[in-house]
Amino acid sequence: GHVDSGKSTxxxxxxxxxxxxxxxxxxKFxxxxAxxxxxxxxxAWVLDKLKAERERGITIDIALWKFETPKYYVTVIDAPGHRDFIKNMITG
Structure with missing residues (x-):
């Protein structure tokens, strides 16, 4: 998705x-x-862990999160949308 479209949120x-x-x-987040x-x-801070990500309000690096629901095992990958971080996005 495009930068600032709310992917991480x-x-x-x-x-x-x-x-x-x-x-x-x-x-806590x-x-x-605030x-x-x-x-x-x-x-967004669930996935955006880097200090720079939190200060700038953008995803810089990919993030992987795994969790279970009563019915499913879920793996989520969050990737940057900003063009400056295309290499990181492709890695995701």
Missing amino acids: TTGHLIYQCGGIDKRTIE EKEA ELGKGSFKY
Whole structure:
């Protein structure tokens, strides 16, 4: 998807809604994101772990997340959408 289209946010929210990450962790991300003036990025931070990603509000490197639902094993790969990180995106 295009840069700033919400790939990481949507994916992080999906992981949370499916039980792949707990509410306490999301609340921690929300607090930390708000301190940087990026409170709405709490779900993106599930996958965006690098300091630069969190400060700039963009995905720089790919992220892999695995979780289970009662019915499925799920593997999610989040890739950057910014053209400066095309090599990282292709790796994903």
